[in-house]
Amino acid sequence: MGTQHTCRKELEEDADYFAVPGAHLYTVRHRVEEPVARVLLSGPFASERHYSYDPWVRWARYLAQRGVEVLRYDYRGVGESEGIFEETSFQQWSEDLQLLASWLKSRSPNLPLVLHGLETGALLAGLAFHAGVWDVLLLWSPPANANLALRPTLLRWVVADQLFKFGEDRRPASAYFQKMEEGSTIEVEGYRWSAKLWRDSHEVTLPLAMEDEDRARAIYHRPVRVVRLGKEAIPLIKGGHAVTNEPRNFTSLFAKNWGWLAGALAIDGGGVGESGN
Amino acid sequence: MSQVTETRELFTLNCQGAVLRGTFHKPPKDFPTTSSTGILSLAGFPMPRAGHGDAAVYWAASFANLGYPSFRIDLPGAGDSSADVPAELLQFINTGGHERVAAAAVKQLVERYNLSGVVILGHCAGAISAIFAAAICEECRGLILLDAPFHLPPAGRPKVRDALFHWSTRSRFGGLLSNIRDQIKKISLFLRRNAPPENTNFPLVKRWKDLASGGLPILLINAPPPKASGTKPRVGKFDYLRHILKLAGDRSRVDVSIIESAHHTFSDPAGRDAVRRQVEQWMPTFFPFENLEQATANFAQPMHSNNEADFSTRQSMFARVDATREVESLP
Numbered sequence: 001m002g003t004q005h006t007c008r009k010e011l012e013e014d015a016d017y018f019a020v021p022g023a024h025l026y027t028v029r030h031r032v033e034e035p036v037a038r039v040l041l042s043g044p045f046a047s048e049r050h051y052s053y054d055p056w057v058r059w060a061r062y063l064a065q066r067g068v069e070v071l072r073y074d075y076r077g078v079g080e081s082e083g084i085f086e087e088t089s090f091q092q093w094s095e096d097l098q099l100l101a102s103w104l105k106s107r108s109p110n111l112p113l114v115l116h117g118l119e120t121g122a123l124l125a126g127l128a129f130h131a132g133v134w135d136v137l138l139l140w141s142p143p144a145n146a147n148l149a150l151r152p153t154l155l156r157w158v159v160a161d162q163l164f165k166f167g168e169d170r171r172p173a174s175a176y177f178q179k180m181e182e183g184s185t186i187e188v189e190g191y192r193w194s195a196k197l198w199r200d201s202h203e204v205t206l207p208l209a210m211e212d213e214d215r216a217r218a219i220y221h222r223p224v225r226v227v228r229l230g231k232e233a234i235p236l237i238k239g240g241h242a243v244t245n246e247p248r249n250f251t252s253l254f255a256k257n258w259g260w261l262a263g264a265l266a267i268d269g270g271g272v273g274e275s276g277n
Numbered sequence: 278m279s280q281v282t283e284t285r286e287l288f289t290l291n292c293q294g295a296v297l298r299g300t301f302h303k304p305p306k307d308f309p310t311t312s313s314t315g316i317l318s319l320a321g322f323p324m325p326r327a328g329h330g331d332a333a334v335y336w337a338a339s340f341a342n343l344g345y346p347s348f349r350i351d352l353p354g355a356g357d358s359s360a361d362v363p364a365e366l367l368q369f370i371n372t373g374g375h376e377r378v379a380a381a382a383v384k385q386l387v388e389r390y391n392l393s394g395v396v397i398l399g400h401c402a403g404a405i406s407a408i409f410a411a412a413i414c415e416e417c418r419g420l421i422l423l424d425a426p427f428h429l430p431p432a433g434r435p436k437v438r439d440a441l442f443h444w445s446t447r448s449r450f451g452g453l454l455s456n457i458r459d460q461i462k463k464i465s466l467f468l469r470r471n472a473p474p475e476n477t478n479f480p481l482v483k484r485w486k487d488l489a490s491g492g493l494p495i496l497l498i499n500a501p502p503p504k505a506s507g508t509k510p511r512v513g514k515f516d517y518l519r520h521i522l523k524l525a526g527d528r529s530r531v532d533v534s535i536i537e538s539a540h541h542t543f544s545d546p547a548g549r550d551a552v553r554r555q556v557e558q559w560m561p562t563f564f565p566f567e568n569l570e571q572a573t574a575n576f577a578q579p580m581h582s583n584n585e586a587d588f589s590t591r592q593s594m595f596a597r598v599d600a601t602r603e604v605e606s607l608p
Contacts, residue, residue, distance in 0.1 A: 016278035190330010190544030
């Protein structure tokens with residue numbers, strides 16, 4: 001039976017609350033004694049947070065083992081952060097990310113600052129990168145807009161919600177879409193999605209320059225990488241059976257991305273033997 | 278950065294070589310009826326301590342507001358905790374892999390927060406760990422079990438089985454075939470004289486029997502699985518609920534609630550509210566705020582006592598709950 005590895009460095013993690021206007025955000029900082037860079041992880045949306053949590057934490061630990069200090073956090077109204085989900089907005093989540101970025105930058109202004117986003121988090125990361133203080137941007141599976149991240153989550157929920165319902169009791173996914181478009185709030189996997197959230201999600205898109213990596217690098221003059229994750233990355237992305245006892249192996253995914261990141265930061269990317277298991 | 282807010286506090290426990298992260302939901306300051314019994318929440322697999330849809334956060338905040346210090350922790354292999362655990366985590370949990378670490382966590386919480394004891398609230402796989410831990414933990418004063426599975430996941434080809442299951446739920450013909458299969462399984466169950474199936478989690482059932490028949494206050498809250506009807510399981514399925522209640526015996530202090538409109542995760546508004554209401558009704562029955570010293574003395578007795586006088590004569594009850602209606606007691 002294999003084990004999930006823990007080394008001493010993984011224990012150097014501080015869980016804290018970060019005060020933002022009207023709430024406290026839950027953060028975990030993976031400390032490194034002499035970091036070569038700092039990275040802010042901007043994770044996936046609402047219920048996706050829970051399914052992807054394990055590999056997301058493993059990725060943070062993987063980076064910390066390689067000398068990169070990591071700060072990950074929960075969005076306002078999600079997970080361990082305070083706030084009421086249905087009362088918050090993409091605008092607020094963007095502003096919170098900027099506040100965390102400023103704090104992280106202030107800790108050591110001379111260190112490279114990396115922003116890494118996953119799915120909806122990649123959209124927020126892209127917008128923050130466009131706005132300024134970052135040196136490197138890594139995006140995993142950004143959708144064209146936030147609505148395209150919400151839809152599959154809703155579809156998964158509809159399938160679960162409609163099990164063994166027949167006839168008039170059975171409603172297609174379009175009925176749920178319509179409800180929100182008519183201004184109603186619906187519940188999806190424990191979160192109340194407001195009509196505003198649904199409407200706004202169409203407007204949350206990557207900056208045009210980031211639709212193509214080469215173009216992004218040319219415009220921003222900073223390293224930008226957009227990675228479309230495949231099935232091997234489940235449950236970092238949606239698909240398959242999120243609840244499974246099959247051990248997942250992320251070694252290859254992590255190594256490839258670390259290779260690029262180390263190159264972007266101009267540091268030696270080799271020499272650490274821990275895996276992404 | 279701070280580890281404390283007005284209502285919450287982050288903490289770390291070092292248990293059995295693992296570093297466990299947790300969140301403490303504090304009762305309001307100067308609250309007149311704060312209890313010395315805490316509630317510890319263990320989330321289902323593979324959820325971090327916030328639980329499905331952050332339902333565990335909602336419950337912990339609600340119970341703290343009622344006066345019960347409430348805690349949520351990530352057990353090894355989940356959330357922000359850090360430990361060496363087998364890669365086949367679910368199998369590990371099912372066989373009581375978290376037993377000792379969860380019991381150690383309870384003990385540390387009792388010492389650190391000066392509690393008289395802890396009630397463990399576990400959901401699904403968290404309920405399994407709760408039962409195993411309670412069996413070796415004197416500080417555990419009660420259990421709240423949400424959809425506790427008393428069977429191991431069936432062996433076989435899950436992808437094919439899942440595909441067939443989903444097909445059967447989408448088509449009338451598939452539904453018909455599914456019903457026929459249920460009837461065949463019913464006959465098979467009858468021929469086996471309604472004995473527990475091979476994949477029953479027997480070590481878990483044994484611990485349940487010890488705890489329940491020993492008089493530990495237990496609140497069972499279930500959501501009906503697909504094709505179940507009230508307290509009855511799906512046709513052809515072994516009735517674990519009846520079985521474990523029978524094992525618990527007449528002297529047990531087991532209460533059962535079936536929340537009709539809830540999903541297994543209890544994260545939907547109806548499910549999470551019904552769980553909150555059930556727990557808020559149940560906790561003061563066994564862990565009252567008034568006459569705290571007497572209450573503590575009552576429930577500080579050994580869990581496995583065989584002295585009949587130690588236990589109340591309260592009957593196990595069935596309360597079917599439709600979250601949209603009032604609680605309805607069943608005979």
